[in-house]
Structure formats: C-alpha cells, structure tokens
Amino acid sequence: MALTGRFSLLVALGVVPVVLLGADAAVAWATLLGWLLLALALGGIDLALAASPRRVAVERDLPSRLRLGETVGSELVLRNLGRRRLRAEVRDGWPPSAGVHGRNRSRVDVPAGEGRRVRLALTPTRRGDRVTEAITVRSHGPLGLWARQATLAAPGRLRVLPPFHSRAHLPSRLTRLRELDGRTPILVRGQGTEFDSLREYVRGDDVRSIDWRATARRADPESPGAAKLMVRTWRPERDRRIVIVVDTSRTAAARIGDEPRLDTAYEAALLLAALASHAGDRVDLLLWDRRRRGRVHGASGADLLARMVDTMADVDAELIEADWAGVPAQVRSVTSRRALVVLLTAADSPGSARGLLSVLPQLTARHRVVVASVTDPTLEAAVSRRDELADVYAAAAAERTRLDGDRVAAAVRQLGATTVAAGPAELPPALADRYLELKAAGQL
Amino acid sequence: MSAVREDHALPSSPESGSEPARAARAVSPGVRASLRRGRTWIVVAVALLAGALVLVALQGAIRAPGPPLAADDPAPGGAQALARVLADRGVEVRQVRSLDAALAEARRGATVFVHDGLGVLDRARIGELAAVADAIVVARPDFASLEVLAPGVRLAGAVDGAPGAAGCAVPAADRAGTLSDGQRLLTIDDDAAASGFTGCFPSGDGFAVVAGTAPDGAEVVLVGATTPFANESIDEAGNAALAVGLLGARDEVVWYLPGPGDADAAEAPTLAELTPGWVSPVLVLLVVATIAAGIWRGRRFGPLVVEDLPVHVPASETGEGRARLYARSSARLRAIDQIRIGTIRRLSAVLRLPRSADVDAVVVSAAQATGQPAASVRALLVDAVPQDDRELVRLARDLDGLERAVHAAIAPDPSLDATDPTGRRT
Incomplete structure (x- = not known):
C-alpha cells in the first residue's frame, strides 16, 4: 500500500472547514475528526477500487547485447488480467549503471483485458551484464489517493560489450596491410614467409633469389639463347597463429587516464584481432589471472570479434596476484605451433613483474612474444615540473617509476621478447603497428 | 451445482484457454503474507500492550492524579x-x-x-x-x-x-x-x-x-x-x-x-481564551498531513537494486605515495639521485652516446655541447649533495636547465627551419 501526495493534500485541506466551523474548540475538534474520517473513508474506497497489481502479465522485449555507449530501447508489455482498469506507475528494477533515461517511473493506463507497452531508453555506463530481476507496479485508485503496490518477477539481462573505440584506427592499418600484401613480394626467405610465385627477373631484383631450376625448365626450346631468368618470390605467411593473453589480475584494475588498464588491454586486443583476422591469421584470446577467466578459440572472421567482445564483457579485474606459471600451459593448449604471443599486462615494477619474467624464457623458446603494457602519460609532465619542493619530490618519484618500467622492459628484451609501451589512447594502434612490422618483416 | 462448476471454471480459464498470458509471479508479499510473516512481532506487540494495560490497572493509576493531600485520594500522596x-x-x-x-x-x-x-x-x-x-x-x-x-x-x-x-x-x-x-x-x-x-x-x-x-x-x-x-x-x-x-x-x-x-493571574485571560478554538485542531491536522506526506515520500518503490561496482585504483597513487614518503623522511639525496639517473639517461640518448657510456662520458659531452665547465656539470650531475630543501629545489631546476641547454645546443636552430621550408642552411 502507498499514499499519494494528493492524499496528504486532502488531509491538509481539512484546515478550511476546521477554521470556518471552528470558532468553538469542541466544534473544531469534531470537524477535525470528521474530516480525518472522511479522508480515511475516501482513501479506503479508492484502495478498494484500485486494480490488483498482481494480476498483471509481464513480457519483456529487450535486445540481448549492445556496445558500451550505445542506447537501446527496453520494452515491457503489461497485460491487465484483472477486471478493473489498471492505472499504475511502473518502475523497472535496473541498477543505476544501466543508465535509464529519465526517472524510471512510467505511467500506464490499461483497461481490463488489454495490454500496453512501456518503453525505457537505456544507455549503460559500464561494461558487463546489467540485470533486472523484477518490476514494481503501483496501482492507483480512480481518485488517486491510495495505491496498491506489488513487485513482480520479470527477469531481464542486457550484456554490455566493450566499446572498441580503437576501431577508428582500423581503416588506416588495413590500408597498410593491403600495401603489405600487394607490395612486391619479398625476395628473401624468412621464418614467417611462404612461397608466393615465380616470375621473370627484372633488373634490380636480388640475384640471390634467382631460381635456377625454374629457369632451366622455362628455357624456350625455339630460341635456346634467350633463356629467361626466373625469380622465386616469397610473401608473408598467412594462417599464422596469434595468441592474445590478457592479464586480469590486480594490476589490471589500476586506472590510467580515464579507464582501467584492463579496458585498454581489451581495446588493444580487439584492434589486433580485427587486423590479424583481415590478414588471414588465426587469433585466440585468453583472459587469465590465477585461472582462465575466458577463452576464445577457433573463431574466425566476423564471429571472432563477436565472441571476443562477448567473452570480455563481464570479466573485470580481480584483486589477486597473477599466476604466470600457468600461462605456458594455457598457450600450449591453444596451439602447438609457433605463434605470436601477445601478453597484455602491466610490466612497470620489478616486484610485480617477477612472475612474468620467470616464465618468459619458456614462451620465447617456442614463440615470438610481445609484452604490451599501458604507461601513465602523466609521468612525463610530473618529471619535468620542478617549481616547488613538493614538485621536486613528485618528479623524483615519477622518475623512479619510469626507471622501474625501463628496467623491466630491458629485462623483458633480454629474455628475447619485445615490448610495446604507450599511453591508454596510443597502446592499441602501437600494438597494431608492431604486428604490422613483424608481419612485414616476415617474423611471425 | 452449476454455480460450483462456474467457480471452478473461472480461475482455470486463462490456463486452459488459448490466452497464453499468465500473471507474473509476485515477489513482494501480499497483505496476508506480510501478516503471516510479521505474526511474531504482532503477537509480541499485542502482548506488550496488554501487559502495560494490566500493570496500569493494577497500580490504580488509571484515574488522573489529583492534587497532593486530596481528601478523596487513596494514592500514597493523598489524604x-x-x-x-x-x-x-x-x-x-x-x-x-x-x-x-x-x-x-x-x-x-x-x-x-x-x-x-x-x-x-x-x-x-x-x-x-x-x-x-x-x-x-x-x-x-x-x-x-x-x-x-x-x-x-x-x-x-x-x-x-x-x-x-x-x-x-x-x-x-x-x-x-x-x-x-x-x-x-x-x-x-x-x-x-x-x-x-x-x-x-x-x-x-x-x-x-x-x-x-x-x-x-x-x-x-x-x-x-x-x-x-x-x-x-x-x-x-x-x-x-x-x-x-x-x-x-x-x-x-x-x-x-x-x-x-x-x-x-486568574483574572487574566488564558492562552486558550485568547486564541480561536480551531488553532489546536489545525495544528493536529497539519501534523497528520505531514505524517501522510512523509509516508507518501518515504514509501519505497520496490526493493533496492544491487549495483556491483568494480574496483579501480588510480595508478598514479603509488607514485604520489612514494613522493610523500620521500618528502616525509626528507630523503633529499635519494630524490635528487632519481632525477639525476633519469637526466643522465636522457642526456646520453640526446648526445648520441652508446647505452653503455658511463657518467664521465656524459659529463664531458654535455659540457662540450653547452660550453659549461666540466667540473660544474659533474657537480650538478654527480657530486653535489643537497643540504636543505632550498638547495634540493635549486639542483632539480639546474638539472632541468642543463637538459634544456643540451637540447638547444644539439637541435638545429628552429628559426632557420621556420624561414626556410626546405631546411637548407644558407
């Protein structure tokens, strides 16, 4: 049961008769009592005439997923199964981060036996699953004095996917990828290259790439003197494996700039996956801290990105230390072939990177490893500001942080891996560029 | 008999009929359910009320207390x-x-x-x-x-x-x-x-x-x-x-x-006589209206919703904490050394020195590039020990100044670049 503002106004209006009739105290008290009884009686009648909020059928019409930042319409169909007209306010039980537009109080007027649609616009403010369990219906009587209220089960789930802002960088990288593919195929054989074609020698080609056997086969029998030299060409190998390991441990919870490290890692992983799947490579994703939080394996094409964002959507950083010792086995379970292993983690202090450094040799022995980490762009400004004593100490601390990061990066390089470190906005394109470099050099 | 059959037919019609709509399961308890759920408390409240009434009746305090020493008062203070x-x-x-x-x-x-x-x-x-x-x-x-x-x-x-x-x-x-x-x-x-x-x-x-x-x-x-x-x-x-x-x-x-x-003061009019009779009732009425308004605003629209918030720690906090630790323990030498190491690394990069170059090489080339005496550059980069905060700030600024000076000395004159778009030096 609930009261309305109209009811308290009705009670307050009793001032008028009490003042008008109440020259004598006894009459005034009697008037007061009478008015209160009248208000109670009206409220009771109103309550008795209100439709039951329980005899309502609820259907929910909700898209299952959307990207963070998009707006989606959530629809409820309320069917009045009772015999009285349902004049109600409806509140849907979305949490605040579901980003309901407006007050989340919808007025509906449903005649008996009919149904009405209630629309809400949602713009979620956070990644992950947004869940609503129930709706609350407050059914008013015809006078709008008292109301009946019930909460009805109406489960709904909306999966909010990572936004993939970094796809803005994708067209330019795809252009470079196409240039890479269409470019004169490389003439030097490398580890990540495959045979492309035989063609005639033109001046300027590396003489070491002349294929003598092919030249002999192509010898023109009619003019034996005019043998054409054939050159064997190679192109970057397709169908390479890329394993992206995203560290979801406590260091991923650190917020740099506007977003936690984990979200930046997701952006970088998505851009890399989009680029690599266009280049014909096979991408697998692992989310790891002490256990496997998520895995995308064997997907390709458009399905890959969809499954990646779906896996990433409800994985948040856990406040536990990462168990790097388990990572080589995880990578092995994904592929037994040589692969490009991208570790998206925080390689910024010797203490927290010890686990990573201890397993890197196992990974670099079999794979090409790139360690990508987000750096804090504010350190740069802090280092060069030396106005006051506090600034100097802050500069010293920032310098220390950078030196720590440099030390870890040097150790990582010494163990045979390469590093990519950039600010939150720059890391995804930087990682994509590193991939393109490796691909162009045939080093995948 | 037919009435009975009708009674049975009514509730079963939405299930057996073609209409698929079925009332949603209510999560909140109804009036009967809330009464049943709060039964214990209702019983306790009623028992307390009854006990209080019995106690009052036993004490004989139900009548209004009269003046002390009243001739018709059987209470201890009466007479x-x-x-x-x-x-x-x-x-x-x-x-x-x-x-x-x-x-x-x-x-x-x-x-x-x-x-x-x-x-x-x-x-x-x-x-x-x-x-x-x-x-x-x-x-x-x-x-x-x-x-x-x-x-x-x-x-x-x-x-x-x-x-x-x-x-x-x-x-x-x-x-x-x-x-x-x-x-x-x-x-x-x-x-x-x-x-x-x-x-x-x-x-x-x-x-x-x-x-x-x-x-x-x-x-x-x-x-x-x-x-x-x-x-x-x-x-x-x-x-x-x-x-x-x-x-x-x-x-x-x-x-x-x-x-x-x-x-x-018996002759003076009392407050009740001075004010019209409706004042007290109106006050009571307004109190009731306020309570009604309180219930109106205070009635919760359905159960509370749980929002599970992720933990996000600003990454710069470790750096700030370290700076405060330096400041609290006045670790001037340690602080200036961090800045020096960073400066030396940047200088050696700018001066195109090999990564393995030692400090002396950096000092010599920096002195050559800027034209400052090598001894003062060495004191700045290595030897000087800040004795107080003022000196620390001065050293830090001088290091920054040295870095700028080296940059300015190494970099080509920007004014030339501006005047000649081809970058040729005439």
Missing part, C-alpha cells in the same frame, strides 16, 4: 485515610478548590486545613482567609503564608531522622508524643515568641510544628511537612494522633487545596 477517620469521628470534611468556597465555610466556623503545594495563593488571599477563619492548620507552609499568618516564623529545612518529643502546650501534639521521619523544620525568632508562637517537636533550633495566634486573631497551627497527613505515612509514630487532634477539634473541616482559579 483519604485521614478524611475517613475524621468522618468516622463525626467531623464533617468538605474539600474545596476555590477561595470563595473556603471563605464561605470558614465564616461558618469550620477548621480550615490549607495545603498550597504549588504556591498558588498570594499574600492578599491568605490574609483574606486569615481574617475570616477561626482556626487554620497549614501543612507545609510556604514563605508567603508564613509572612502573613506567623510573622517571625521561618523555614529551616528538613531534619534527619525523627524530631524530639512534643514538649509543648498544644494538646494534639502532646497526645501524639513523637512524629515519624521526614519532618521539615520552622524556626521562631524572638518577636514571634513574644507574640505567642510556640514550637513542638524540637530538633536543633527548629520545630516540626509551630502553634500560635495570627495577627488577625485566628488560631494557627503550622505543620512543617505533609507526612503527618499523607496516606503513606500517617500510621507511623504519632502522626495520626497529631493530624486527628489538630483537625478533629471542631465539627467541620474545610479541606482547602487552592486550585488554579485562585492564582494571582
């Missing part, structure tokens, strides 16, 4: 016992609450018993009473009544334990012999003693009972405390004998307990 005993002895006891009634009775020659616990009567009214009454017994007299009835008799506080034996010429006191604990004392000064006031039941300088003749001629007995008259203590020691002796001397007793109408 019904005394009034009944007096009535049994043929003394007519009439309780009055107004001065006019008391005056009328007093004119007929009745003993006037006065207990003005709230100090309602002023001097003039006591004087009026004293003028017409022949005998006045005052229980626990206040300052005003002492001044009018017995000038020279003063209040002297309470006494520990019982006062001494009567020892005076008042017959009632003499018969009583002793009094119970809890008496209050009065003193008699010389003037009063000269005008005939005598004290009974002495304790130190004071007396629990003082008798004499008022200036207006009335016989006055002043009893310091109410204990000799009250129900709870009248049966102790000689209390009853004193009370019955004082009040049973004549056939009639006027039991005068001054009411609110006898107050000095």
Whole structure:
C-alpha cells in the first residue's frame, strides 16, 4: 500500500472547514475528526477500487547485447488480467549503471483485458551484464489517493560489450596491410614467409633469389639463347597463429587516464584481432589471472570479434596476484605451433613483474612474444615540473617509476621478447603497428 | 451445482484457454503474507500492550492524579485515610478548590486545613482567609503564608531522622508524643515568641510544628511537612494522633487545596481564551498531513537494486605515495639521485652516446655541447649533495636547465627551419 501526495493534500485541506466551523474548540475538534474520517473513508474506497497489481502479465522485449555507449530501447508489455482498469506507475528494477533515461517511473493506463507497452531508453555506463530481476507496479485508485503496490518477477539481462573505440584506427592499418600484401613480394626467405610465385627477373631484383631450376625448365626450346631468368618470390605467411593473453589480475584494475588498464588491454586486443583476422591469421584470446577467466578459440572472421567482445564483457579485474606459471600451459593448449604471443599486462615494477619474467624464457623458446603494457602519460609532465619542493619530490618519484618500467622492459628484451609501451589512447594502434612490422618483416 | 462448476471454471480459464498470458509471479508479499510473516512481532506487540494495560490497572493509576493531600485520594500522596477517620469521628470534611468556597465555610466556623503545594495563593488571599477563619492548620507552609499568618516564623529545612518529643502546650501534639521521619523544620525568632508562637517537636533550633495566634486573631497551627497527613505515612509514630487532634477539634473541616482559579493571574485571560478554538485542531491536522506526506515520500518503490561496482585504483597513487614518503623522511639525496639517473639517461640518448657510456662520458659531452665547465656539470650531475630543501629545489631546476641547454645546443636552430621550408642552411 502507498499514499499519494494528493492524499496528504486532502488531509491538509481539512484546515478550511476546521477554521470556518471552528470558532468553538469542541466544534473544531469534531470537524477535525470528521474530516480525518472522511479522508480515511475516501482513501479506503479508492484502495478498494484500485486494480490488483498482481494480476498483471509481464513480457519483456529487450535486445540481448549492445556496445558500451550505445542506447537501446527496453520494452515491457503489461497485460491487465484483472477486471478493473489498471492505472499504475511502473518502475523497472535496473541498477543505476544501466543508465535509464529519465526517472524510471512510467505511467500506464490499461483497461481490463488489454495490454500496453512501456518503453525505457537505456544507455549503460559500464561494461558487463546489467540485470533486472523484477518490476514494481503501483496501482492507483480512480481518485488517486491510495495505491496498491506489488513487485513482480520479470527477469531481464542486457550484456554490455566493450566499446572498441580503437576501431577508428582500423581503416588506416588495413590500408597498410593491403600495401603489405600487394607490395612486391619479398625476395628473401624468412621464418614467417611462404612461397608466393615465380616470375621473370627484372633488373634490380636480388640475384640471390634467382631460381635456377625454374629457369632451366622455362628455357624456350625455339630460341635456346634467350633463356629467361626466373625469380622465386616469397610473401608473408598467412594462417599464422596469434595468441592474445590478457592479464586480469590486480594490476589490471589500476586506472590510467580515464579507464582501467584492463579496458585498454581489451581495446588493444580487439584492434589486433580485427587486423590479424583481415590478414588471414588465426587469433585466440585468453583472459587469465590465477585461472582462465575466458577463452576464445577457433573463431574466425566476423564471429571472432563477436565472441571476443562477448567473452570480455563481464570479466573485470580481480584483486589477486597473477599466476604466470600457468600461462605456458594455457598457450600450449591453444596451439602447438609457433605463434605470436601477445601478453597484455602491466610490466612497470620489478616486484610485480617477477612472475612474468620467470616464465618468459619458456614462451620465447617456442614463440615470438610481445609484452604490451599501458604507461601513465602523466609521468612525463610530473618529471619535468620542478617549481616547488613538493614538485621536486613528485618528479623524483615519477622518475623512479619510469626507471622501474625501463628496467623491466630491458629485462623483458633480454629474455628475447619485445615490448610495446604507450599511453591508454596510443597502446592499441602501437600494438597494431608492431604486428604490422613483424608481419612485414616476415617474423611471425 | 452449476454455480460450483462456474467457480471452478473461472480461475482455470486463462490456463486452459488459448490466452497464453499468465500473471507474473509476485515477489513482494501480499497483505496476508506480510501478516503471516510479521505474526511474531504482532503477537509480541499485542502482548506488550496488554501487559502495560494490566500493570496500569493494577497500580490504580488509571484515574488522573489529583492534587497532593486530596481528601478523596487513596494514592500514597493523598489524604483519604485521614478524611475517613475524621468522618468516622463525626467531623464533617468538605474539600474545596476555590477561595470563595473556603471563605464561605470558614465564616461558618469550620477548621480550615490549607495545603498550597504549588504556591498558588498570594499574600492578599491568605490574609483574606486569615481574617475570616477561626482556626487554620497549614501543612507545609510556604514563605508567603508564613509572612502573613506567623510573622517571625521561618523555614529551616528538613531534619534527619525523627524530631524530639512534643514538649509543648498544644494538646494534639502532646497526645501524639513523637512524629515519624521526614519532618521539615520552622524556626521562631524572638518577636514571634513574644507574640505567642510556640514550637513542638524540637530538633536543633527548629520545630516540626509551630502553634500560635495570627495577627488577625485566628488560631494557627503550622505543620512543617505533609507526612503527618499523607496516606503513606500517617500510621507511623504519632502522626495520626497529631493530624486527628489538630483537625478533629471542631465539627467541620474545610479541606482547602487552592486550585488554579485562585492564582494571582486568574483574572487574566488564558492562552486558550485568547486564541480561536480551531488553532489546536489545525495544528493536529497539519501534523497528520505531514505524517501522510512523509509516508507518501518515504514509501519505497520496490526493493533496492544491487549495483556491483568494480574496483579501480588510480595508478598514479603509488607514485604520489612514494613522493610523500620521500618528502616525509626528507630523503633529499635519494630524490635528487632519481632525477639525476633519469637526466643522465636522457642526456646520453640526446648526445648520441652508446647505452653503455658511463657518467664521465656524459659529463664531458654535455659540457662540450653547452660550453659549461666540466667540473660544474659533474657537480650538478654527480657530486653535489643537497643540504636543505632550498638547495634540493635549486639542483632539480639546474638539472632541468642543463637538459634544456643540451637540447638547444644539439637541435638545429628552429628559426632557420621556420624561414626556410626546405631546411637548407644558407
């Protein structure tokens, strides 16, 4: 049961008769009592005439997923199964981060036996699953004095996917990828290259790439003197494996700039996956801290990105230390072939990177490893500001942080891996560029 | 029979019919369910209420408490016992609450018993009473009544334990012999003693009972405390004998307990008379309306929704914490060394020195590039130890200045670049 503002106004209006009739105290008290009884009686009648909020059928019409930042319409169909007209306010039980537009109080007027649609616009403010369990219906009587209220089960789930802002960088990288593919195929054989074609020698080609056997086969029998030299060409190998390991441990919870490290890692992983799947490579994703939080394996094409964002959507950083010792086995379970292993983690202090450094040799022995980490762009400004004593100490601390990061990066390089470190906005394109470099050099 | 079948048909029709809609399961309990759920508390509340009612009934406190020492009050502070005993002895006891009634009775020659616990009567009214009454017994007299009835008799506080034996010429006191604990004392000064006031039941300088003749001629007995008259203590020691002796001397007793109408301000209009009758009801009405509005605003629209917030820690906090640690422990050398290491690394990169180049090489090339003496560059980069905060800040700034100087010396003149877009130097 609930009261309305109209009811308290009705009670307050009793001032008028009490003042008008109440020259004598006894009459005034009697008037007061009478008015209160009248208000109670009206409220009771109103309550008795209100439709039951329980005899309502609820259907929910909700898209299952959307990207963070998009707006989606959530629809409820309320069917009045009772015999009285349902004049109600409806509140849907979305949490605040579901980003309901407006007050989340919808007025509906449903005649008996009919149904009405209630629309809400949602713009979620956070990644992950947004869940609503129930709706609350407050059914008013015809006078709008008292109301009946019930909460009805109406489960709904909306999966909010990572936004993939970094796809803005994708067209330019795809252009470079196409240039890479269409470019004169490389003439030097490398580890990540495959045979492309035989063609005639033109001046300027590396003489070491002349294929003598092919030249002999192509010898023109009619003019034996005019043998054409054939050159064997190679192109970057397709169908390479890329394993992206995203560290979801406590260091991923650190917020740099506007977003936690984990979200930046997701952006970088998505851009890399989009680029690599266009280049014909096979991408697998692992989310790891002490256990496997998520895995995308064997997907390709458009399905890959969809499954990646779906896996990433409800994985948040856990406040536990990462168990790097388990990572080589995880990578092995994904592929037994040589692969490009991208570790998206925080390689910024010797203490927290010890686990990573201890397993890197196992990974670099079999794979090409790139360690990508987000750096804090504010350190740069802090280092060069030396106005006051506090600034100097802050500069010293920032310098220390950078030196720590440099030390870890040097150790990582010494163990045979390469590093990519950039600010939150720059890391995804930087990682994509590193991939393109490796691909162009045939080093995948 | 058909009605029964209809009853069965009604609820089953939405399930058996083509209509798929079925009422959603309610999560919140209905009225019946809430009653069932809150049964324990409702029972407890009812039991408490009933217990309180029984307790009140047993204590006899259901009637409104009357004034203290009322003749018809059986409570511990009342005086019904005394009034009944007096009535049994043929003394007519009439309780009055107004001065006019008391005056009328007093004119007929009745003993006037006065207990003005709230100090309602002023001097003039006591004087009026004293003028017409022949005998006045005052229980626990206040300052005003002492001044009018017995000038020279003063209040002297309470006494520990019982006062001494009567020892005076008042017959009632003499018969009583002793009094119970809890008496209050009065003193008699010389003037009063000269005008005939005598004290009974002495304790130190004071007396629990003082008798004499008022200036207006009335016989006055002043009893310091109410204990000799009250129900709870009248049966102790000689209390009853004193009370019955004082009040049973004549056939009639006027039991005068001054009411609110006898107050000095009685003629002035009360607040209730000044304001119109609707003021209090309107106040009550507004309180009710406010409560209704509170319920309106306070009724929650459905259950609370859980929002699970992820933990995000600003990454710069470790750096800030480290800076504060440096500052708190005044680790100047350590702080400046961090800046120096960073500066040397950047300088060696700018000066195109190999990564393995040692500090001396950096010092030499930096000095060459900027034209500063090598000793001062070395002091800045390696040797100088900051002794106080001022020096620390100066060193840090000088390091920054050195870095800029090296940059400026190494980089091509930007003004040339600006004037010549091809970058050629003429």
